[in-house]
Amino acid sequence: QKEVEQNSGPLSVPEGAIASLNCTYSDRGSQSFFWYRQYSGKSPELIMSIYSNGDKEDGRFTAQLNKASQYVSLLIRDSQPSDSATYLCAVIPNTGGFKTIFGAGTRLFVKA
Amino acid sequence: SAVISQKPSRDICQRGTSLTIQCQVDSQVTMMFWYRQQPGQSLTLIATANQGSEATYESGFVIDKFPISRPNLTFSTLTVSNMSPEDSSIYLCSVEVAGGATNEKLFFGSGTQLSVL
Numbered sequence: 332q333k334e335v336e337q338n339s340g341p342l343s344v345p346e347g348a349i350a351s352l353n354c355t356y357s358d359r360g361s362q363s364f365f366w367y368r369q370y371s372g373k374s375p376e377l378i379m380s381i382y383s384n385g386d387k388e389d390g391r392f393t394a395q396l397n398k399a400s401q402y403v404s405l406l407i408r409d410s411q412p413s414d415s416a417t418y419l420c421a422v423i424p425n426t427g428g429f430k431t432i433f434g435a436g437t438r439l440f441v442k443a
Numbered sequence: 444s445a446v447i448s449q450k451p452s453r454d455i456c457q458r459g460t461s462l463t464i465q466c467q468v469d470s471q472v473t474m475m476f477w478y479r480q481q482p483g484q485s486l487t488l489i490a491t492a493n494q495g496s497e498a499t500y501e502s503g504f505v506i507d508k509f510p511i512s513r514p515n516l517t518f519s520t521l522t523v524s525n526m527s528p529e530d531s532s533i534y535l536c537s538v539e540v541a542g543g544a545t546n547e548k549l550f551f552g553s554g555t556q557l558s559v560l
Contacts, residue, residue: 363547374535374551375486419485423547429474429539430501431549435485 334358335422335434343440350407352418352437357401360425364396366405367419369436375419379405410441445470445538449552456526456559463522464555466536471516473539476549477509480533489534492519526559533557 337354344350352366363382367375381387381394381403393406403422407414420434446469456462466475474493478486490498490511498511512520523530536552 365548367549374554375549376551377548380548421549429547430476430488430491431547432488433486 334424334432335420337420337434337437339435339437341438341440343442344410346410346412346441346443348410350410350414350439352405352439354403354420354434355401356403356422358424359401361422362425363423364403365421366394367421369417369419412441412443415439415441445472445540445550447536447538447550447552449536449555451555452553453556456557458527458559460526461522461524462526462557463520464534466519466552468517468538475513475519476537477511477521478535478537480535486535523557528559531557531559
């Protein structure tokens with residue numbers, strides 16, 4: 332079982348729609364969760380972090396965490412073509428270290 | 444935040460040779476990480492580089508193949524030794540910036556695209 336799992340996609344949504352990206356993780360003791368965005372040919376950049384159960388909103392982005400289900404999601408409202416990228420779910424597992432484990436990423440296409 | 448300068452940005456190397464990748468950060472950071480991203484795949488952690496101690500390698504990665512230096516709090520190098528075509532990948536250095544509302548946030552260098560012939 333992979334430590335962080337995501338649907339590789341591609342996920343295609345029309346402009347203005349809500350894009351929903353999902354992620355599951357295996358270490359039940361994990362406490363820190365992140366979503367990174369990676370444009371083609373570029374390095375990842377952090378867009379959201381979440382540490383507690385529930386929703387966290389930042390502009391058009393909402394991260395959702397359910398530790399009981401070991402599930403993290405990212406919602407992008409009013410999707411724009413500029414949101415087209417690969418979204419990487421990342422987790423810091425409760426292994427006593429500081430390493431961040433990344434999922435394989437979900438490719439998102441927003442059609443104009 | 445942190446600004447990371449990574450070089451070279453890309454290189455084409457011959458089988459059996461070695462390449463050293465440099466990572467310079469604009470501020471002092473405790474932990475630096477080296478990741479590999481193979482085509483179409485996600486980031487795999489190679490090792491954690493701490494100043495003043497040996498790097499900590501992840502399963503599947505060894506010091507003889509990927510020696511790392513960390514001479515100070517702003518600089519690190521990763522060497523890919525005795526390269527084979529399987530080493531063709533993007534190599535990324537990253538640093539952790541703690542504190543504030545976004546603990547444990549990772550900043551990444553621009554990456555090194557390595558092709559081994």
